[in-house]
Amino acid sequence: MLSTIAVIVQEPVAMFELGVLCEVFGLDRTDDGVPAFDFRVCSARPGEVLRTTSGVSVVASHPLEGARGVDLVAIPGGSVDGPFDPVVLDILRETAESGGRVLSVCSGAFQLAAAGLLDGRDCTTHWRYAARLAAEHPRACVDLDVLYVEDGPVLTSAGTAAGIDACLHLVRTELGSEVATRIARRMVVPPHRSGGQRQFVETPVPSEPCEGLQDVLEWVAERLDEEHSIPSLAKRAAMSERTFARRFAAEVGTTPHKWLTSQRVLRARHLLETTDFDVERIARESGFATAAVLRHHFQRQIGIPPVSYRRAFTKQPVSA
Structure with a gap:
Protein backbone atom coordinates (compact mmCIF):
# COMPACT_ATOMS: atom_id res chain seq x y z
CA MET A 1 0.00 0.00 0.00
CA VAL A 188 -6.30 18.03 -16.15
CA VAL A 189 -3.77 15.57 -17.60
CA PRO A 190 -4.21 12.25 -19.42
CA PRO A 191 -4.76 9.49 -16.84
CA HIS A 192 -2.35 7.17 -18.59
CA ARG A 193 0.57 7.41 -20.97
CA SER A 194 2.52 4.24 -21.52
CA GLY A 195 6.06 4.38 -20.18
CA GLY A 196 7.24 2.91 -23.48
CA GLN A 197 6.60 6.09 -25.44
CA ARG A 198 9.62 7.89 -26.80
CA GLN A 199 10.91 11.03 -25.23
CA PHE A 200 10.39 13.85 -27.67
CA VAL A 201 14.04 14.25 -28.66
CA GLU A 202 13.43 14.22 -32.40
CA THR A 203 10.02 15.93 -32.41
CA PRO A 204 10.31 19.58 -33.44
CA VAL A 205 8.12 22.23 -31.87
CA PRO A 206 5.38 23.08 -34.41
CA SER A 207 6.29 26.25 -36.28
CA GLU A 208 2.67 27.42 -36.41
CA PRO A 209 0.35 28.02 -33.41
CA CYS A 210 -1.19 24.79 -32.09
CA GLU A 211 -4.73 25.02 -30.80
CA GLY A 212 -4.52 21.63 -29.12
CA LEU A 213 -6.38 18.36 -29.39
CA GLN A 214 -7.63 18.12 -25.82
CA ASP A 215 -11.30 18.44 -26.80
CA VAL A 216 -10.97 15.64 -29.35
CA LEU A 217 -9.10 13.40 -26.91
CA GLU A 218 -11.74 13.91 -24.23
CA TRP A 219 -14.54 13.28 -26.74
CA VAL A 220 -12.95 10.01 -27.85
CA ALA A 221 -12.24 8.92 -24.27
CA GLU A 222 -15.97 9.15 -23.55
CA ARG A 223 -16.78 7.02 -26.62
CA LEU A 224 -14.17 4.29 -26.61
CA ASP A 225 -16.77 1.66 -27.52
CA GLU A 226 -17.41 3.38 -30.85
CA GLU A 227 -15.46 3.11 -34.10
CA HIS A 228 -12.85 5.81 -34.70
CA SER A 229 -10.51 6.45 -37.61
CA ILE A 230 -8.03 9.11 -38.62
CA PRO A 231 -10.47 10.53 -41.22
CA SER A 232 -13.29 10.80 -38.65
CA LEU A 233 -11.06 12.27 -35.95
CA ALA A 234 -9.44 14.71 -38.37
CA LYS A 235 -12.90 15.85 -39.43
CA ARG A 236 -13.91 16.41 -35.82
CA ALA A 237 -10.71 18.41 -35.23
CA ALA A 238 -11.43 20.44 -38.39
CA MET A 239 -8.06 19.48 -39.86
CA SER A 240 -6.82 17.64 -42.88
CA GLU A 241 -5.81 14.04 -42.19
CA ARG A 242 -2.15 14.87 -42.74
CA THR A 243 -2.22 17.87 -40.39
CA PHE A 244 -4.14 15.91 -37.77
CA ALA A 245 -1.64 13.03 -37.80
CA ARG A 246 1.29 15.46 -37.52
CA ARG A 247 -0.32 17.47 -34.73
CA PHE A 248 -1.27 14.31 -32.88
CA ALA A 249 2.30 12.99 -32.94
CA ALA A 250 3.67 16.35 -31.79
CA GLU A 251 1.21 16.83 -28.92
CA VAL A 252 0.52 13.30 -27.73
CA GLY A 253 3.81 11.64 -28.63
CA THR A 254 2.39 8.63 -30.44
CA THR A 255 0.03 7.72 -33.27
CA PRO A 256 -3.77 7.98 -32.98
CA HIS A 257 -4.08 4.19 -33.28
CA LYS A 258 -1.58 3.49 -30.50
CA TRP A 259 -3.13 6.13 -28.24
CA LEU A 260 -6.63 4.78 -28.82
CA THR A 261 -5.49 1.24 -28.09
CA SER A 262 -3.81 2.32 -24.85
CA GLN A 263 -6.96 4.18 -23.76
CA ARG A 264 -9.08 1.12 -24.49
CA VAL A 265 -6.73 -1.07 -22.46
CA LEU A 266 -6.95 1.48 -19.64
CA ARG A 267 -10.73 1.31 -19.84
CA ALA A 268 -10.57 -2.48 -19.72
CA ARG A 269 -8.34 -2.31 -16.63
CA HIS A 270 -10.88 -0.07 -14.91
CA LEU A 271 -13.74 -2.44 -15.71
CA LEU A 272 -11.74 -5.46 -14.58
CA GLU A 273 -11.06 -3.74 -11.27
CA THR A 274 -14.51 -2.33 -10.58
CA THR A 275 -17.08 -4.67 -12.17
CA ASP A 276 -17.88 -8.35 -12.46
CA PHE A 277 -18.46 -8.12 -16.23
CA ASP A 278 -17.13 -11.08 -18.17
CA VAL A 279 -14.23 -10.51 -20.55
CA GLU A 280 -16.46 -10.54 -23.64
CA ARG A 281 -18.56 -7.66 -22.30
CA ILE A 282 -15.48 -5.75 -21.17
CA ALA A 283 -14.11 -6.11 -24.69
CA ARG A 284 -17.28 -4.55 -26.14
CA GLU A 285 -17.40 -1.78 -23.52
CA SER A 286 -13.74 -0.93 -24.19
CA GLY A 287 -14.07 -0.82 -27.96
CA PHE A 288 -12.37 -4.10 -28.82
CA ALA A 289 -14.29 -6.26 -31.27
CA THR A 290 -13.93 -9.51 -29.35
CA ALA A 291 -12.47 -10.93 -26.16
CA ALA A 292 -9.65 -12.40 -28.24
CA VAL A 293 -8.68 -8.95 -29.52
CA LEU A 294 -8.80 -7.55 -26.00
CA ARG A 295 -6.62 -10.38 -24.68
CA HIS A 296 -4.07 -9.75 -27.44
CA HIS A 297 -3.68 -6.02 -26.72
CA PHE A 298 -3.98 -6.43 -22.95
CA GLN A 299 -1.25 -9.05 -22.82
CA ARG A 300 0.96 -6.93 -25.07
CA GLN A 301 0.64 -3.77 -22.97
CA ILE A 302 0.22 -5.09 -19.43
CA GLY A 303 2.13 -8.36 -19.68
CA ILE A 304 -0.59 -10.62 -18.27
CA PRO A 305 -4.03 -11.78 -19.50
CA PRO A 306 -7.15 -9.88 -18.36
CA VAL A 307 -8.33 -12.66 -16.05
CA SER A 308 -4.93 -12.82 -14.32
CA TYR A 309 -4.99 -9.05 -13.93
CA ARG A 310 -8.42 -9.22 -12.28
CA ARG A 311 -7.23 -11.90 -9.86
CA ALA A 312 -4.23 -9.76 -8.90
CA PHE A 313 -5.99 -6.42 -8.51
CA THR A 314 -9.54 -7.16 -7.33
CA LYS A 315 -11.54 -9.52 -5.21
CA GLN A 316 -14.29 -9.75 -7.82
CA PRO A 317 -15.39 -13.23 -8.92
CA VAL A 318 -13.41 -14.17 -12.00
CA SER A 319 -15.38 -14.77 -15.22
CA ALA A 320 -13.64 -16.24 -18.25
Whole structure:
Protein backbone atom coordinates (compact mmCIF):
# COMPACT_ATOMS: atom_id res chain seq x y z
CA MET A 1 0.00 0.00 0.00
CA LEU A 2 1.15 3.51 -0.82
CA SER A 3 0.40 5.87 2.06
CA THR A 4 3.60 7.55 3.30
CA ILE A 5 5.67 9.56 0.81
CA ALA A 6 8.87 11.48 1.49
CA VAL A 7 10.44 13.87 -1.02
CA ILE A 8 14.08 14.71 -0.37
CA VAL A 9 15.08 18.17 -1.56
CA GLN A 10 18.63 19.46 -1.97
CA GLU A 11 20.06 22.62 -3.45
CA PRO A 12 19.46 23.61 -6.13
CA VAL A 13 15.87 22.37 -5.89
CA ALA A 14 14.15 21.78 -9.26
CA MET A 15 10.81 23.47 -8.72
CA PHE A 16 8.79 21.85 -11.49
CA GLU A 17 9.84 18.34 -10.50
CA LEU A 18 9.12 19.09 -6.84
CA GLY A 19 5.79 20.56 -7.89
CA VAL A 20 4.87 17.36 -9.74
CA LEU A 21 5.38 15.30 -6.60
CA CYS A 22 3.49 17.83 -4.46
CA GLU A 23 0.60 17.93 -6.94
CA VAL A 24 0.15 14.16 -7.12
CA PHE A 25 0.82 13.23 -3.49
CA GLY A 26 0.75 16.43 -1.43
CA LEU A 27 -2.77 17.75 -2.01
CA ASP A 28 -5.75 16.62 0.03
CA ARG A 29 -8.17 15.06 -2.45
CA THR A 30 -10.17 12.97 0.00
CA ASP A 31 -13.30 14.82 -1.16
CA ASP A 32 -12.74 13.11 -4.53
CA GLY A 33 -12.35 9.69 -2.97
CA VAL A 34 -8.54 9.73 -3.11
CA PRO A 35 -6.87 8.26 -0.01
CA ALA A 36 -4.99 10.74 2.15
CA PHE A 37 -1.19 10.55 1.87
CA ASP A 38 1.26 11.27 4.66
CA PHE A 39 3.41 13.61 2.55
CA ARG A 40 6.75 14.90 3.82
CA VAL A 41 9.26 17.26 2.27
CA CYS A 42 12.60 16.38 3.86
CA SER A 43 15.99 18.06 3.90
CA ALA A 44 19.29 17.99 5.75
CA ARG A 45 18.43 21.60 6.63
CA PRO A 46 14.76 21.58 7.66
CA GLY A 47 13.31 24.99 8.34
CA GLU A 48 16.03 26.76 6.36
CA VAL A 49 15.60 28.50 3.03
CA LEU A 50 16.88 26.45 0.09
CA ARG A 51 17.67 28.01 -3.27
CA THR A 52 16.06 26.62 -6.38
CA THR A 53 16.69 26.56 -10.12
CA SER A 54 13.81 28.99 -10.62
CA GLY A 55 14.80 31.91 -8.41
CA VAL A 56 12.26 31.21 -5.67
CA SER A 57 12.88 29.64 -2.28
CA VAL A 58 11.82 26.39 -0.61
CA VAL A 59 11.69 25.45 3.06
CA ALA A 60 11.49 21.75 3.94
CA SER A 61 9.26 20.76 6.84
CA HIS A 62 11.01 17.54 7.89
CA PRO A 63 14.58 16.37 8.56
CA LEU A 64 16.12 13.58 6.52
CA GLU A 65 15.21 11.08 9.22
CA GLY A 66 11.57 11.69 8.27
CA ALA A 67 12.29 9.82 5.04
CA ARG A 68 13.14 6.57 6.79
CA GLY A 69 10.57 3.80 6.98
CA VAL A 70 8.19 5.31 4.41
CA ASP A 71 6.50 3.62 1.48
CA LEU A 72 8.07 5.86 -1.15
CA VAL A 73 11.14 8.09 -1.25
CA ALA A 74 11.15 10.47 -4.21
CA ILE A 75 14.06 12.49 -5.58
CA PRO A 76 13.15 15.44 -7.82
CA GLY A 77 15.64 16.69 -10.38
CA GLY A 78 18.64 18.74 -9.36
CA SER A 79 22.38 18.73 -9.67
CA VAL A 80 23.96 15.87 -11.61
CA ASP A 81 27.49 16.63 -10.46
CA GLY A 82 27.61 15.34 -6.91
CA PRO A 83 29.04 14.49 -4.50
CA PHE A 84 25.71 13.47 -3.07
CA ASP A 85 24.82 13.43 0.61
CA PRO A 86 25.79 9.97 1.99
CA VAL A 87 22.81 10.07 4.38
CA VAL A 88 20.45 10.50 1.40
CA LEU A 89 22.12 7.61 -0.44
CA ASP A 90 21.81 5.45 2.67
CA ILE A 91 18.10 6.27 2.96
CA LEU A 92 17.55 5.35 -0.69
CA ARG A 93 19.31 2.00 -0.29
CA GLU A 94 17.55 1.26 2.98
CA THR A 95 14.14 2.01 1.48
CA ALA A 96 14.64 -0.23 -1.55
CA GLU A 97 16.05 -3.06 0.57
CA SER A 98 13.27 -2.96 3.16
CA GLY A 99 10.32 -3.28 0.80
CA GLY A 100 9.70 0.38 -0.01
CA ARG A 101 9.97 2.12 -3.36
CA VAL A 102 12.23 4.85 -4.68
CA LEU A 103 11.33 7.24 -7.48
CA SER A 104 13.40 9.77 -9.41
CA VAL A 105 12.14 12.56 -11.62
CA CYS A 106 14.40 13.78 -14.43
CA SER A 107 18.03 14.14 -13.27
CA GLY A 108 17.20 12.69 -9.85
CA ALA A 109 18.28 9.38 -11.39
CA PHE A 110 21.91 10.35 -10.76
CA GLN A 111 21.38 10.04 -7.01
CA LEU A 112 19.76 6.64 -7.40
CA ALA A 113 22.76 5.62 -9.50
CA ALA A 114 25.18 6.95 -6.87
CA ALA A 115 23.37 4.79 -4.32
CA GLY A 116 23.99 1.75 -6.52
CA LEU A 117 20.28 1.23 -7.13
CA LEU A 118 20.51 1.37 -10.93
CA ASP A 119 23.20 -1.30 -11.25
CA GLY A 120 21.81 -4.03 -13.50
CA ARG A 121 18.45 -2.26 -13.75
CA ASP A 122 16.58 -0.67 -16.62
CA CYS A 123 16.26 3.07 -16.03
CA THR A 124 15.89 6.44 -17.70
CA THR A 125 16.46 10.15 -17.20
CA HIS A 126 16.09 13.32 -19.23
CA TRP A 127 17.45 12.81 -22.74
CA ARG A 128 20.05 15.57 -22.18
CA TYR A 129 21.67 13.53 -19.41
CA ALA A 130 21.15 9.97 -20.67
CA ALA A 131 24.59 9.60 -22.28
CA ARG A 132 26.30 10.97 -19.20
CA LEU A 133 24.36 8.69 -16.86
CA ALA A 134 25.29 5.67 -19.00
CA ALA A 135 28.96 6.71 -19.17
CA GLU A 136 29.33 7.38 -15.45
CA HIS A 137 27.34 4.31 -14.40
CA PRO A 138 28.02 1.61 -17.02
CA ARG A 139 26.19 -1.05 -15.01
CA ALA A 140 22.95 0.92 -15.36
CA CYS A 141 20.80 -0.03 -18.38
CA VAL A 142 19.83 3.47 -19.53
CA ASP A 143 16.95 3.62 -22.01
CA LEU A 144 16.38 6.89 -23.85
CA ASP A 145 13.23 5.73 -25.65
CA VAL A 146 10.87 5.70 -22.67
CA LEU A 147 8.99 8.12 -20.43
CA TYR A 148 9.48 6.05 -17.30
CA VAL A 149 10.79 2.64 -16.25
CA GLU A 150 9.82 0.47 -13.30
CA ASP A 151 12.38 -2.19 -12.38
CA GLY A 152 11.75 -3.82 -9.03
CA PRO A 153 11.40 -1.18 -6.30
CA VAL A 154 13.04 1.48 -8.49
CA LEU A 155 11.04 3.82 -10.73
CA THR A 156 12.86 6.38 -12.88
CA SER A 157 11.28 8.96 -15.17
CA ALA A 158 12.42 11.22 -17.98
CA GLY A 159 12.29 15.00 -18.02
CA THR A 160 9.74 17.17 -16.26
CA ALA A 161 6.21 16.15 -17.31
CA ALA A 162 7.19 12.47 -17.58
CA GLY A 163 7.35 12.58 -13.80
CA ILE A 164 3.57 13.03 -13.79
CA ASP A 165 3.20 9.86 -15.84
CA ALA A 166 5.49 7.93 -13.51
CA CYS A 167 3.64 9.12 -10.40
CA LEU A 168 0.24 8.25 -11.86
CA HIS A 169 1.60 4.85 -12.92
CA LEU A 170 2.66 4.24 -9.34
CA VAL A 171 -0.71 5.33 -7.98
CA ARG A 172 -2.46 3.10 -10.52
CA THR A 173 -0.29 0.12 -9.60
CA GLU A 174 -0.73 0.53 -5.85
CA LEU A 175 -4.22 2.01 -5.52
CA GLY A 176 -6.00 1.17 -8.77
CA SER A 177 -6.93 2.97 -11.96
CA GLU A 178 -9.93 4.73 -10.42
CA VAL A 179 -7.77 6.64 -7.94
CA ALA A 180 -5.20 7.48 -10.63
CA THR A 181 -7.95 8.72 -12.94
CA ARG A 182 -9.44 10.95 -10.24
CA ILE A 183 -6.07 12.56 -9.56
CA ALA A 184 -5.43 12.99 -13.29
CA ARG A 185 -8.84 14.57 -13.78
CA ARG A 186 -8.13 17.17 -11.10
CA MET A 187 -4.72 17.86 -12.66
CA VAL A 188 -6.30 18.03 -16.15
CA VAL A 189 -3.77 15.57 -17.60
CA PRO A 190 -4.21 12.25 -19.42
CA PRO A 191 -4.76 9.49 -16.84
CA HIS A 192 -2.35 7.17 -18.59
CA ARG A 193 0.57 7.41 -20.97
CA SER A 194 2.52 4.24 -21.52
CA GLY A 195 6.06 4.38 -20.18
CA GLY A 196 7.24 2.91 -23.48
CA GLN A 197 6.60 6.09 -25.44
CA ARG A 198 9.62 7.89 -26.80
CA GLN A 199 10.91 11.03 -25.23
CA PHE A 200 10.39 13.85 -27.67
CA VAL A 201 14.04 14.25 -28.66
CA GLU A 202 13.43 14.22 -32.40
CA THR A 203 10.02 15.93 -32.41
CA PRO A 204 10.31 19.58 -33.44
CA VAL A 205 8.12 22.23 -31.87
CA PRO A 206 5.38 23.08 -34.41
CA SER A 207 6.29 26.25 -36.28
CA GLU A 208 2.67 27.42 -36.41
CA PRO A 209 0.35 28.02 -33.41
CA CYS A 210 -1.19 24.79 -32.09
CA GLU A 211 -4.73 25.02 -30.80
CA GLY A 212 -4.52 21.63 -29.12
CA LEU A 213 -6.38 18.36 -29.39
CA GLN A 214 -7.63 18.12 -25.82
CA ASP A 215 -11.30 18.44 -26.80
CA VAL A 216 -10.97 15.64 -29.35
CA LEU A 217 -9.10 13.40 -26.91
CA GLU A 218 -11.74 13.91 -24.23
CA TRP A 219 -14.54 13.28 -26.74
CA VAL A 220 -12.95 10.01 -27.85
CA ALA A 221 -12.24 8.92 -24.27
CA GLU A 222 -15.97 9.15 -23.55
CA ARG A 223 -16.78 7.02 -26.62
CA LEU A 224 -14.17 4.29 -26.61
CA ASP A 225 -16.77 1.66 -27.52
CA GLU A 226 -17.41 3.38 -30.85
CA GLU A 227 -15.46 3.11 -34.10
CA HIS A 228 -12.85 5.81 -34.70
CA SER A 229 -10.51 6.45 -37.61
CA ILE A 230 -8.03 9.11 -38.62
CA PRO A 231 -10.47 10.53 -41.22
CA SER A 232 -13.29 10.80 -38.65
CA LEU A 233 -11.06 12.27 -35.95
CA ALA A 234 -9.44 14.71 -38.37
CA LYS A 235 -12.90 15.85 -39.43
CA ARG A 236 -13.91 16.41 -35.82
CA ALA A 237 -10.71 18.41 -35.23
CA ALA A 238 -11.43 20.44 -38.39
CA MET A 239 -8.06 19.48 -39.86
CA SER A 240 -6.82 17.64 -42.88
CA GLU A 241 -5.81 14.04 -42.19
CA ARG A 242 -2.15 14.87 -42.74
CA THR A 243 -2.22 17.87 -40.39
CA PHE A 244 -4.14 15.91 -37.77
CA ALA A 245 -1.64 13.03 -37.80
CA ARG A 246 1.29 15.46 -37.52
CA ARG A 247 -0.32 17.47 -34.73
CA PHE A 248 -1.27 14.31 -32.88
CA ALA A 249 2.30 12.99 -32.94
CA ALA A 250 3.67 16.35 -31.79
CA GLU A 251 1.21 16.83 -28.92
CA VAL A 252 0.52 13.30 -27.73
CA GLY A 253 3.81 11.64 -28.63
CA THR A 254 2.39 8.63 -30.44
CA THR A 255 0.03 7.72 -33.27
CA PRO A 256 -3.77 7.98 -32.98
CA HIS A 257 -4.08 4.19 -33.28
CA LYS A 258 -1.58 3.49 -30.50
CA TRP A 259 -3.13 6.13 -28.24
CA LEU A 260 -6.63 4.78 -28.82
CA THR A 261 -5.49 1.24 -28.09
CA SER A 262 -3.81 2.32 -24.85
CA GLN A 263 -6.96 4.18 -23.76
CA ARG A 264 -9.08 1.12 -24.49
CA VAL A 265 -6.73 -1.07 -22.46
CA LEU A 266 -6.95 1.48 -19.64
CA ARG A 267 -10.73 1.31 -19.84
CA ALA A 268 -10.57 -2.48 -19.72
CA ARG A 269 -8.34 -2.31 -16.63
CA HIS A 270 -10.88 -0.07 -14.91
CA LEU A 271 -13.74 -2.44 -15.71
CA LEU A 272 -11.74 -5.46 -14.58
CA GLU A 273 -11.06 -3.74 -11.27
CA THR A 274 -14.51 -2.33 -10.58
CA THR A 275 -17.08 -4.67 -12.17
CA ASP A 276 -17.88 -8.35 -12.46
CA PHE A 277 -18.46 -8.12 -16.23
CA ASP A 278 -17.13 -11.08 -18.17
CA VAL A 279 -14.23 -10.51 -20.55
CA GLU A 280 -16.46 -10.54 -23.64
CA ARG A 281 -18.56 -7.66 -22.30
CA ILE A 282 -15.48 -5.75 -21.17
CA ALA A 283 -14.11 -6.11 -24.69
CA ARG A 284 -17.28 -4.55 -26.14
CA GLU A 285 -17.40 -1.78 -23.52
CA SER A 286 -13.74 -0.93 -24.19
CA GLY A 287 -14.07 -0.82 -27.96
CA PHE A 288 -12.37 -4.10 -28.82
CA ALA A 289 -14.29 -6.26 -31.27
CA THR A 290 -13.93 -9.51 -29.35
CA ALA A 291 -12.47 -10.93 -26.16
CA ALA A 292 -9.65 -12.40 -28.24
CA VAL A 293 -8.68 -8.95 -29.52
CA LEU A 294 -8.80 -7.55 -26.00
CA ARG A 295 -6.62 -10.38 -24.68
CA HIS A 296 -4.07 -9.75 -27.44
CA HIS A 297 -3.68 -6.02 -26.72
CA PHE A 298 -3.98 -6.43 -22.95
CA GLN A 299 -1.25 -9.05 -22.82
CA ARG A 300 0.96 -6.93 -25.07
CA GLN A 301 0.64 -3.77 -22.97
CA ILE A 302 0.22 -5.09 -19.43
CA GLY A 303 2.13 -8.36 -19.68
CA ILE A 304 -0.59 -10.62 -18.27
CA PRO A 305 -4.03 -11.78 -19.50
CA PRO A 306 -7.15 -9.88 -18.36
CA VAL A 307 -8.33 -12.66 -16.05
CA SER A 308 -4.93 -12.82 -14.32
CA TYR A 309 -4.99 -9.05 -13.93
CA ARG A 310 -8.42 -9.22 -12.28
CA ARG A 311 -7.23 -11.90 -9.86
CA ALA A 312 -4.23 -9.76 -8.90
CA PHE A 313 -5.99 -6.42 -8.51
CA THR A 314 -9.54 -7.16 -7.33
CA LYS A 315 -11.54 -9.52 -5.21
CA GLN A 316 -14.29 -9.75 -7.82
CA PRO A 317 -15.39 -13.23 -8.92
CA VAL A 318 -13.41 -14.17 -12.00
CA SER A 319 -15.38 -14.77 -15.22
CA ALA A 320 -13.64 -16.24 -18.25
